[in-house]
Amino acid sequence: MNNSKPKTPAAFYTFLAQSFRYPERTWLIGPYFDLLENISQNLDLNKDALGLRQSYCASEEGLEELQIEYTRMFINAIPAVVAPPYSSIYLDKEGNLYGRSAVWAKQFYQLHGFDLAGEEDLPDHLVLELDFLGLLLEEGQEDAAEQFLSEHFRRWFPSFKERVLNGSTNKFYSTLLTLVDFFTREEP
Amino acid sequence: MAFQMTRRSFLQASASAALTTALSGWLSSGAQAQSGFVKKPFTAPGSFGDTTTVSGGVCEMCFWRCQLVGKLRDGKLVKLEGNPKSVDNGASICARGNAGVKLLYDPDRLKFPLKNVGKRGAPVWKRISWDEALDECASRLQGVIKKNGPQGIAIFPHGASATYPMHFFEHVVGTPNNSEASFFQCRGPRDMAYIHTFGVEASESVDMPNAKAILLVGTHIGENIHVSHVKQYLKGLENGAKLVVVDPRFSSSAAKADIWVQIKPGTDTAFLLAIMNYLVKKGGYDKAYVKENGEGFDQFVKAIAHAELDWAAKICDVPAAQIKEVADLLAKNAPHVSIHPGRHVTWYGTDFQRERALACLTGLLGTIGAKGGFVKAKGPKLGKVAWPHVGTEHAEEFALHKMAEKHIFSPPGTPTQMLRDAAISGKPYPIKACITWGQNPIQTIPGQQETIKMLQQMDFVMVVDVMPTDITMYADILLPELSYLERYDIVKTGVQWNFNDKHQQYIAPRMPLVSAVSADHQRKDSVWITNELAKRLGHAKEIQVPTAEAMVEKILAGANLSLAQIRKEDGIHLQPGSDPYGAVYPVKFFNEDLAEAGYSGAPNYTPVPDPPKGFARLVYGRVPVHTFNRTMNNAWLNAEIPENPIWLNQDTAQKLGLKNGDRISLVNQDGVVSANAGILKVTQGIRKDTIFTAHGYGTKNPAMTNAVNKGFDEQSLITNAAVDPETGAHGMRTSFVRIMKGGKVLNIPA
Ligand code: SF4
Numbered sequence: 001m002n003n004s005k006p007k008t009p010a011a012f013y014t015f016l017a018q019s020f021r022y023p024e025r026t027w028l029i030g031p032y033f034d035l036l037e038n039i040s041q042n043l044d045l046n047k048d049a050l051g052l053r054q055s056y057c058a059s060e061e062g063l064e065e066l067q068i069e070y071t072r073m074f075i076n077a078i079p080a081v082v083a084p085p086y087s088s089i090y091l092d093k094e095g096n097l098y099g100r101s102a103v104w105a106k107q108f109y110q111l112h113g114f115d116l117a118g119e120e121d122l123p124d125h126l127v128l129e130l131d132f133l134g135l136l137l138e139e140g141q142e143d144a145a146e147q148f149l150s151e152h153f154r155r156w157f158p159s160f161k162e163r164v165l166n167g168s169t170n171k172f173y174s175t176l177l178t179l180v181d182f183f184t185r186e187e188p
Numbered sequence: 189m190a191f192q193m194t195r196r197s198f199l200q201a202s203a204s205a206a207l208t209t210a211l212s213g214w215l216s217s218g219a220q221a222q223s224g225f226v227k228k229p230f231t232a233p234g235s236f237g238d239t240t241t242v243s244g245g246v247c248e249m250c251f252w253r254c255q256l257v258g259k260l261r262d263g264k265l266v267k268l269e270g271n272p273k274s275v276d277n278g279a280s281i282c283a284r285g286n287a288g289v290k291l292l293y294d295p296d297r298l299k300f301p302l303k304n305v306g307k308r309g310a311p312v313w314k315r316i317s318w319d320e321a322l323d324e325c326a327s328r329l330q331g332v333i334k335k336n337g338p339q340g341i342a343i344f345p346h347g348a349s350a351t352y353p354m355h356f357f358e359h360v361v362g363t364p365n366n367s368e369a370s371f372f373q374c375r376g377p378r379d380m381a382y383i384h385t386f387g388v389e390a391s392e393s394v395d396m397p398n399a400k401a402i403l404l405v406g407t408h409i410g411e412n413i414h415v416s417h418v419k420q421y422l423k424g425l426e427n428g429a430k431l432v433v434v435d436p437r438f439s440s441s442a443a444k445a446d447i448w449v450q451i452k453p454g455t456d457t458a459f460l461l462a463i464m465n466y467l468v469k470k471g472g473y474d475k476a477y478v479k480e481n482g483e484g485f486d487q488f489v490k491a492i493a494h495a496e497l498d499w500a501a502k503i504c505d506v507p508a509a510q511i512k513e514v515a516d517l518l519a520k521n522a523p524h525v526s527i528h529p530g531r532h533v534t535w536y537g538t539d540f541q542r543e544r545a546l547a548c549l550t551g552l553l554g555t556i557g558a559k560g561g562f563v564k565a566k567g568p569k570l571g572k573v574a575w576p577h578v579g580t581e582h583a584e585e586f587a588l589h590k591m592a593e594k595h596i597f598s599p600p601g602t603p604t605q606m607l608r609d610a611a612i613s614g615k616p617y618p619i620k621a622c623i624t625w626g627q628n629p630i631q632t633i634p635g636q637q638e639t640i641k642m643l644q645q646m647d648f649v650m651v652v653d654v655m656p657t658d659i660t661m662y663a664d665i666l667l668p669e670l671s672y673l674e675r676y677d678i679v680k681t682g683v684q685w686n687f688n689d690k691h692q693q694y695i696a697p698r699m700p701l702v703s704a705v706s707a708d709h710q711r712k713d714s715v716w717i718t719n720e721l722a723k724r725l726g727h728a729k730e731i732q733v734p735t736a737e738a739m740v741e742k743i744l745a746g747a748n749l750s751l752a753q754i755r756k757e758d759g760i761h762l763q764p765g766s767d768p769y770g771a772v773y774p775v776k777f778f779n780e781d782l783a784e785a786g787y788s789g790a791p792n793y794t795p796v797p798d799p800p801k802g803f804a805r806l807v808y809g810r811v812p813v814h815t816f817n818r819t820m821n822n823a824w825l826n827a828e829i830p831e832n833p834i835w836l837n838q839d840t841a842q843k844l845g846l847k848n849g850d851r852i853s854l855v856n857q858d859g860v861v862s863a864n865a866g867i868l869k870v871t872q873g874i875r876k877d878t879i880f881t882a883h884g885y886g887t888k889n890p891a892m893t894n895a896v897n898k899g900f901d902e903q904s905l906i907t908n909a910a911v912d913p914e915t916g917a918h919g920m921r922t923s924f925v926r927i928m929k930g931g932k933v934l935n936i937p938a
Contacts, residue, residue: 008199008208008211009199011214014223015214021221022315027220031214032214032217034210034214035210035211035213037210038207038210039207042198042204042207064305067314067315068312070315071315072312075302075313075315076298076299076300076302077313078310078311078313078661078889078890078891080890080891080893081296081891084295089295094823095295096290096293096294096295097294102264106262106263106264109225114225114227115225115226116225116226116707117224117225117707118224118705118706118707119703120674120702120703120704120708121707121708122707125224125707127224128224128225128707131223131225132225182195187194
């Protein structure tokens, strides 16, 4: 799938998915922060968001700090990874990767006309799930998106978010988690 | 945070000019990664519910290499089974083999190259790209080579995937400083002793299924599980073989024994010498075989003449009558007797001589080539992939044991103790870079404080592993390796497990059961990593194979096979084998080379220190569900036996007021206390002067979230290891311990 331009609502999810990829200068650039600030402003989150550009766009030390924090929170760390970004960790009692909830997610993708690019990709990574929501919305599958959120995503994301917030004081990720929450929470 | 706005209203309002501009600005910046999805129309419902079977797996939960198939459901590995085509393990695999699924999906596994931006030993990790990681490894290794020569690099490898890099550093880069745990902390003395007795390696080449008697000295099959080996052993027992087990402890093997010799630890060689002396004097040995094939027999007879039954009885603390009973039983059943060479034999620093004694007994009974005796299978021939030996000469020149003219009968590599001493002292030359590949030297090598000292003085430490074991905490650059389920590497060969069955040879390359590529990690195999390093170190032209897959193809080509063919044959190629019986090896009862080098030419017994008053000797072994530290974090296996048991004699326990299930720590003769507790097992089945536990527990790296601080690491208590003079291998059943409970130290009553 190439980067054909997503429709507006879909693009927000693509944007959030991108935000939880490994921080690199290739994408942590001006236009990214322009959009982050704009969304945040609309949601009255502008104070935090303004500082983010300062910290992570302008300086290379800032980028490295973010990379170290990402590694610690999501990849490998001592004493322990703060919050592995996979549903299986939160929903399946053994806490291993590729649990039942991951299998469920993969089947859901397939039911709705998508499959993972790689056969060994773990289906339930936060990035993939957000990316998938964007794809659904782009195709106008709003009901499916809502079903995915209620039957799967919202069952694990709050625990994940809590672990990140308890385990890290990083403003970039706390801001983005707030945005993910906004874009995925249940609404009346 | 309570938003003013609902998502719906936000999305509706998002057409606001500023936001639209920002959005299209971001979209046209092209800074979005490729989507992780492809479009794929949904086909028939339920089509993803079926499992498919993938063959070609070779297990590495331990190093026995059982052949596997994987059951996959829509890309997820759901089960591992023995390959039904296997003539080795057959359809069976052990608990660890089954639990390989949990290794594959262990969230604690290493995923990306990591750079330590904190301290060695207290790391802070930063994910980096492979290019950055390899560039840094190469430039820092190059720095050490420039300053200190290739010998300034030490490597600590383990496992099939480590062979390729190990040979690169030895033969191309040219460092002799290679310390394999499988030799210097495990099998080295056995392999060297048999080579210098029969001219061939021992392996575990005993034909147990067809034996009339089996002798196990310290070997505890059943606690130590290797599937086809267990099958051989049990078949032998089923066929009525008499079992003799020499062990201070009522092990699972002792429980099946016809004769259990509850020997005092450290005295096995005296026991073996007395048996041989008794048989020689009585004439109860294979005179024809010895006459035909024995060398230095008269000198041997003279050298062991002092080893009377009573002499040994006193030393070994077993009745003379029992030693005689064992000797008679072995003689009566000869030549159909399996004298088991053992596997982990680095016990007391006198181990080469004990192994020599086992080999001599094997020869004395004329069991070589006989049904039930010492029989080596004739395996299939394969092609070879080898690095050119452009640096070997340099390596030889700087081999520490050769420079010091010590440990003349060392297995390949450099004795660990010498390597570590040299690194710490800088003499005779500095050793400033360290590479560990699949080995966890923190737990494999005794004397942890020295090992840490050695690591701390290095200019550069590079670690390659699958899991974040303790050694990974000392890495400057930590590289993630693919697991055995995701990579090509070794080509396993062998023959049917029972020589009594139709003679067949098998060839089974390790092929991936699941894809090596995933969006969730960037693990690589050792051939790729080594080749990339080789290019950066100026050795591109020495590279013989571009990939692990090509390496396997080349090896298979030597047998006129290919991966495609093996796939067609369900992962295992079978071909007719030949009768292994009737082989003849010379037996050097007295070895002139040994004598010339200043060692004892005939096997001899050297006493080892007794436990001081108030202490017991610490011996260790395995539990059937774990392979050292490698499996400790595995969710299933961890749940089975999470902490190590500590066996203590019942009378001792009673005197000390301890009971079964108590959590106790141990403190050794140097005052080192085990970091965590183990679970007390009170039993009559262990001598009073001996305490037993299982190895591999007590992980210190918190990144192993299941294993950390579970049980204790008995290696931390081995601070007085011995060194085997002939081979330079460590002896590790040398520690003496007391018990700690509730902060109080308890003396072990005599
Ligand atoms: S004995 Fe068990 S762990 Fe070892 S290779 Fe066989 S199945 Fe795997």
